[in-house]
Amino acid sequence: DVVMTQSPLSLPVTLGQPASISCRSSQSLVHSNGNTFLSWFQQRPGQSPRRLIYEVSNRDSGVPDRFSGSGSGTDFTLKISRVEAEDVGIYYCMQGTHWPSLTFGGGTKVEIK
């Protein structure tokens, strides 16, 4: 199975400042069709997860443009350009390239300093 490793585990951020979360995969996530199926999810306290980004860098409808995704191969990053209070929660990456075993990263907790 592909192992997804996120860092850091915890990320204290000052309001208005940027934040960056790393996600590394144990194998390349480039699919044979040329696409890279790496997604990012946000889980606010007490809520279900919500997808923010799919295929590395495509923002879902309604996701603020302060969220951006980048990366390639085995290294990926989620960036929040200016953290707001509503961004507190746990962020997960997920690979959908290597079926049948789809895998999530362990999560990164974003909190306000």
Next chain:
Amino acid sequence: QVQLVESGGALVKPGGSLRLSCAVSGFTFSDHYMSWIRQAPGKGLEWVSYIGNRGSPIYYADSVKGRFTISRDNAQNSVYLQMNSLRAEDTAVYYCARLMSSSVDYWGQGTVVTVSS
């Protein structure tokens, strides 16, 4: 709008059984793979199972293989998870989720399964 509504979660004794249901609306159910994903208390997300749009393929995580069975009824717009031989480590919030283009684009609100004597 797309809705996924889970039900069936409960407190059950070790070795017991439970059947979770997920009723969906707002999209053409028979066009999509569906999945169950769980989250143990204070832990991360874990794939449990998924099922193809017409009932195959089917995948199970090693942790539930042989004990859990996923199924769907396209006429009823529902997906199910039959859970047998439950263990304490199966305690979690179970989410129903829609798979789309090798990602999860919609999640339900979750249903709580507690396995305890």
